[in-house]
Amino acid sequence: MPVRDPNRSYPRLRPVSGAPRGILTSLCLLASLTSFGAQSGSRLEFQVKAAFLYNFAKFIEWPREAFRDADAGFVICVVDDEEFAGTLEPAIKGKSVDGRAFRVRRNSSPDQADLCQILYLGTAGTSRIASYLEAVRTAPVLTVGDSLGFIRRGGVINFFIRDNRVRFEVNPDAASRAGLRISSKLLQLASVVRDGKNAEDGR
């Protein structure tokens, strides 16, 4: 911190030359880059998937030991997807299922993933998905993915898009290994893929 010294001055700004300007040009450049176009990761898609996760919590039963205690909150862990976490958080704010309030947790490490009730691995890399799935293989954690082969790797629910609509596939075998009971209503709406069978689109 400054010492009291009346003899010092604070000449902050010293002379030198040079000064190009080019904001407008750059703006035009930026604007021209907006002409991307693709289907992945739109805001609406995130919102629909967030609403799906909320519904999964309603239609799936977790064993008692999945929670630390009777009042413990419902933890949805989102791995490597700040954008989705940011959409999910307001969507579930103030809501609860069976008296359990929701909470979003970002990027818990694989060794702590068994503290989550739902583990969303949507855009995580394949190596990461493998280590997370390995870490929670028999833990009461609903793993939800959004990638080819997610069910084959041992995931419970996987999103996919068909005809511009969000669909999901479920592996009831993986669910029972995790001790989760999926309601028949959810199974009716899902594409059911059992162990050893091919997922939708033959993946």
Add this chain to the structure above:
Amino acid sequence: MKHIPIERRGRAWTLPLLAMIVWGVLTQAPAAQSLPGDLTQLPIEELMAIDLVYGASRHQQKITEAPSFVTVVTAQDIRRYGYRTLADILRAAHGFYTTYDRNYTYLGVRGFSRPSDYNSRFLLLVDGHRINDNFYGSAYIGTESIIDVDLIDRVEIIRGPSSSLYGTSAFFAVINVITFAPQDTPRLQVSGLGASYGTPAGRMNVAKTFSTGASILASLSAYKSAGQTLFYPEYDDPQFNNGVSEGSDYDNAYQFFSTTSYKNLTVRLAYNSREKGIPTGAFDTPINDPDAKTIDSRGYLDLTYERPLSTNADLSARVSYDRSYYRGDYPYYSPYPTTLLYREHSWGEWFGAESKFTLRPTAKQTLTSGFEFRGNLEQRQRWQNVYPGPVDFDDQVHSSESGLYVQDEIAVSDRLALNLGVRHDHYETFGHSTNPRAAFILFPADQTTLKFLFGSAFRAPTVYELYYGSHANPDLRPESIATYEVVLEQYAHGNLRLSGSAFLYRISDLVSVDTSSGLFENLDHVSAQGIEIEIEKRFRSGFRLRGSSTLQEARDDVNDQPLTNSPRLLAKFSGEVPIRSERLTAGVEVQYTSRRLTLDGNYAPDFAVANLNVLSRQLVKGLDLSVGVYNLFDTTYADPGSEHHLQDTIEQDGRNFRIKLTWGF
């Protein structure tokens, strides 16, 4: 200090309140046409029927889009890249740079950084609690910071002025640090590290959730560094140990942090203290005298209560008590070789009360209003020209400040959202400041967001500048900044994200010393402009690459010269590389800073620094190992010094290492 009668204060706030109500009524939009704002209300069958591309009314989206250019750094990033301090985290964010004078670390962004401003033009929040103190307005980011980075869940870096929400200091950016909830940490965690320059450090956390639903997290960290032997050619004289500074670069710090939650109430207690030797001879201290040092400590108790009032209204309230303390020991020759010790202290003590009310009258609108009050119990300085000896100066002031704000977020249509806010602040010391912010957020395509932002912000003159500094001037006005910005965020196929921004700002009444009067005056005006581009790509294999570039120019309008310590170009690259799946990963960073003008009119040369950190998880059950090499290629580089240094530039650390073990149970 003048006191404003209560009635006047009250009247000043009726207007914005009234305006808020009127605005609320006017913008009551008709109900959403086909999709509700809250999609969780829909049954699954209807969710499955939503057309993502050609939906009639796409969505009434909750406006989570921030009215700023935001970067989020997560706990995983901190571990993967081996960040040691908040300064490491911020330096990696696009557009930011830091300056270290081997005593404090100063933050710069958008071409502005004044070493010796103690970061008072940034607002640092920890879990929403203001860290900037009530004497210097300082917010520390180096080892002197109040929070251990290992307790951080994420850091939200919000660029641009935010005084419309937060009041003073939210001038260039708001840095909001969010710590772990007790449930998110292991029951017991022990961490130990060894680093170059004789640096051991350690941390211990305990966390527990009780059957009553209460939970607690407590953490204690300690850091000790012997520092380096440094050579400063400017002091190459037998009188100054031939320019060699030995044994005075030490750095000793500890931090305590705890969070206790029960139902809607969260109580946080934090305290830290750091002692740092001054090895540079700054402030005319002898260059190798270990008695030259600063001690800084900061602590607070914060009680936050948050509860939903109904499905569309939330209330949060906060009361807090804060302390800050600084001591500086500055030996000096009088005359050589006799050494005397000048010692100064400052104390800050204050309490704060805040309330925030959020209302969502329709799915398309969110109204937020809040009130904030700070009562400064102590803002005191004392110094002794000769220690031990008589006290030459000891004085204190008391003051208070308060602010009232409203913000409205409205989804005007599927393609346009507005975010409008204004805050009025009242200070006993200087009077008033009112700061608006307006954001027009456009969604021209589903994966494209275009934001047009305008905002103003202020920085209240600090008590140090007003009353106690050697250049103190009680007539100072607040500094102000007006910023215009355009931000583009584009998501593209294959996890590619592209964002860019163009900004322009003008600062008025910047506090600088008037060389003729020798006092602080609202002297300088600065204008600056720049563009930033960032590209991020994630690969399915787990690779993640990020690159950014910032081109900027900041000028002093009074004499039409470029600013000092203002790089024209910053470029950053970072990559996350999975080596053996999640178990073994590497984080690589390269940061380039172009040359910076110094106070003496020279340039601190441009440089690029690379860092590499390898993280091995679950080496054995519960054990993580992290090995970092900082300044991998041993680049020689220097940061500009301040007016308190004889050195025009101050050389930075060469290649150095850190090895860290963390056990969790």
